[in-house]
Amino acid sequence: MSRRESIKSARRGSVFVDVGGSERKSSLNEDDSLDKEAIVQTLISKEQRRRNERAALIAELRKEEDETNENEEQKIQEIEKKENIKCPYLDTIHRAILDFDFEKLCSVSLSHNNVYCCLICSKYFQGRGKGTHAYLHALDCKHYVYLNLHNAKFYCLPDNYEIVDPSLDDILYQLNPMFTQEDLKELHYYEEVMTKKLVAFRRNGSKYWTGLIGMNNIKHNDYINVVIQGLAQVPKFRDHFLVRTFAGNKQTSDRIMLRRLGELLRKLWKNHHYRPHVSPHEFLQSVVIESKGRFQFTERGNAGEFLTWFLNSLDKVMRKYEKNKESSFIRNIFEGEIEVTSRRIPNPELSEEEKRKLLQLPKYKFEGVSERQKFMFLLLDLPAKPLFVDPHKQIPIPQVHINTLLEKFNGQQEKEYKLKGEDRRDPLLKRFRVVRLPDVLIFQIQRFTKNNFFVEKNPTIVQYPVSSLDMGPYCLEDDGQEIFDLVANIVHDGEPKDGSYRIHVNHKLTNMWKEIQDLVVSDALPEMIPLSEAFIQIWVRRPKVKGQKRKMEVDMLGPPPPPPPSANPAKASEAKSVKRKY
Numbered sequence: 001m002s003r004r005e006s007i008k009s010a011r012r013g014s015v016f017v018d019v020g021g022s023e024r025k026s027s028l029n030e031d032d033s034l035d036k037e038a039i040v041q042t043l044i045s046k047e048q049r050r051r052n053e054r055a056a057l058i059a060e061l062r063k064e065e066d067e068t069n070e071n072e073e074q075k076i077q078e079i080e081k082k083e084n085i086k087c088p089y090l091d092t093i094h095r096a097i098l099d100f101d102f103e104k105l106c107s108v109s110l111s112h113n114n115v116y117c118c119l120i121c122s123k124y125f126q127g128r129g130k131g132t133h134a135y136l137h138a139l140d141c142k143h144y145v146y147l148n149l150h151n152a153k154f155y156c157l158p159d160n161y162e163i164v165d166p167s168l169d170d171i172l173y174q175l176n177p178m179f180t181q182e183d184l185k186e187l188h189y190y191e192e193v194m195t196k197k198l199v200a201f202r203r204n205g206s207k208y209w210t211g212l213i214g215m216n217n218i219k220h221n222d223y224i225n226v227v228i229q230g231l232a233q234v235p236k237f238r239d240h241f242l243v244r245t246f247a248g249n250k251q252t253s254d255r256i257m258l259r260r261l262g263e264l265l266r267k268l269w270k271n272h273h274y275r276p277h278v279s280p281h282e283f284l285q286s287v288v289i290e291s292k293g294r295f296q297f298t299e300r301g302n303a304g305e306f307l308t309w310f311l312n313s314l315d316k317v318m319r320k321y322e323k324n325k326e327s328s329f330i331r332n333i334f335e336g337e338i339e340v341t342s343r344r345i346p347n348p349e350l351s352e353e354e355k356r357k358l359l360q361l362p363k364y365k366f367e368g369v370s371e372r373q374k375f376m377f378l379l380l381d382l383p384a385k386p387l388f389v390d391p392h393k394q395i396p397i398p399q400v401h402i403n404t405l406l407e408k409f410n411g412q413q414e415k416e417y418k419l420k421g422e423d424r425r426d427p428l429l430k431r432f433r434v435v436r437l438p439d440v441l442i443f444q445i446q447r448f449t450k451n452n453f454f455v456e457k458n459p460t461i462v463q464y465p466v467s468s469l470d471m472g473p474y475c476l477e478d479d480g481q482e483i484f485d486l487v488a489n490i491v492h493d494g495e496p497k498d499g500s501y502r503i504h505v506n507h508k509l510t511n512m513w514k515e516i517q518d519l520v521v522s523d524a525l526p527e528m529i530p531l532s533e534a535f536i537q538i539w540v541r542r543p544k545v546k547g548q549k550r551k552m553e554v555d556m557l558g559p560p561p562p563p564p565p566s567a568n569p570a571k572a573s574e575a576k577s578v579k580r581k582y
């Protein structure tokens with residue numbers, strides 16, 4: 001019988017006694033006294049047990065407290081020890097070959113998880129525990145210092161202890177360069193006063209200018225590289241990506257592309273480089289995924305198509321990111337407004353009666369129908385290329401001044417568009433006039449035309465001033481302050497099928513023109529720039545002065561060229577219409 005049961009039965013007994021008959025009292029009394037003793041015994045033992053338990057509990061708690069204190073002390077000691085461990089292998093780190101631009105992928109298992117970079121040979125390996133690829137590499141090659149590419153901690157393998165050493169901070173800066181608002185202020189200061197102070201040095205001692213770094217052409221991604229290099233020279237665009245990381249929990253392909261673009265721009269603008277170039281590998285991968293394979297880095301592409309798609313995609317993801325359905329900073333920077341006036345002409349084959357009927361319709365009236373449209377680029381049409389090419393190439397390459405091309409936007413010149421289907425008989429004529437220009441104006445010069453068989457390229461050279469382009473004459477209202485300076489000029493060389501891209505950029509820090517072609521950054525003479533086959537141009541508006549008309553300070557490159565001899569009368573007349581605006 002357990003103790004509890006004995007107590008219960010004892011109580012029952014006493015109850016029975018109280019209500020029981022008197023005849024059996026004497027015998028019952030004996031039982032009663034026995035029961036009472038048992039009850040007292042059990043109560044005492046119970047009380048004792050409780051007391052013991054409480055004491056044990058208190059003792060236990062005290063012990064635990066001591067242990068946690070000890071643990072914390074141990075931890076602190078360990079950390080102190082760690083900081084004191086001067087890893088003896090730090091001298092073996094080979095900074096000049098370190099490259100964190102490539103995909104974070106184990107070179108043996110091709111896994112993306114838990115990847116470490118060997119700081120001696122710059123190869124990536126998975127894991128750090130016993131038997132992992134990094135561990136085996138440490139044993140095989142005697143390379144002992146590793147960087148976890150995900151949490152940015154340094155480890156010594158195979159001993160497997162963390163290295164905490166401020167002398168390694170420069171490596172973390174290479175892994176993920178960050179800019180503070182102060183850094184940005186400093187950059188703006190130098191850009192405004194255009195001193196030559198921000199000269200950085202590569203580890204091999206050669207000089208380079210901050211913000212002018214070549215980019216790897218992995219296979220055929222030069223068409224993407226030039227677009228990024230061009231946008232990187234637009235401070236309003238660049239600054240957003242220098243100070244913001246666009247981190248977040250959502251891992252959608254558009255947000256990854258946004259983040260990768262930021263990483264790439266920060267790498268282009270960081271202040272110290274181990275290598276003389278930056279590889280856009282991870283960014284390119286995000287582009288391939290986000291464009292669903294439309295833009296590849298293994299196949300040649302069209303920089304104009306890429307830029308159009310890219311800015312629209314960035315605008316879309318930024319509006320989602322900032323939860324603003326209306327606009328994003330992309331639109332604030334690049335978007336302008338244009339007035340398009342269109343009218344139809346009745347087919348000359350129609351009878352007079354039919355023509356008169358059509359002319360009653362608003363869209364056939366001479367004034368036409370006007371509507372306002374938003375734009376991110378202005379398309380400049382080149383005069384048609386001469387049909388007959390001299391086999392001895394004695395005909396000079398046709399030339400045209402940019403003002404001739406811009407007359408498309410003077411509200412007078414009409415451009416004919418061919419329509420399809422039922423409408424194709426009545427030509428459509430459009431006139432354009434700029435309502436509002438964006439702060440950053442992009443021209444796409446229409447060099448490539450698709451005919452039924454292949455893509456053709458128009459080699460006409462466009463002449464332009466590299467600074468002080470007055471866009472006022474093409475605006476509805478000209479306040480005399482629509483002055484733009486060229487910051488980037490993307491050039492296409494060669495045939496449409498196998499040509500290549502390069503870019504001229506105006507480097508604000510030095511106010512010098514540089515040419516970037518893949519990895520090579522070289523000086524460019526401003527007077528040579530208009531002699532190349534310009535394809536995309538990025539112009540930045542000069543800050544407006546309030547309540548004051550800017551005086552025309554236009555340094556053009558000289559008068560437009562005389563009309564080149566040509567078999568094409570249409571082109572000759574185009575060239576004749578060149579007028580000096582200023």
Ligand SMILES: [Zn+2]
Nearest residue numbers: 118120121143
């Ligand atoms: Zn190694």
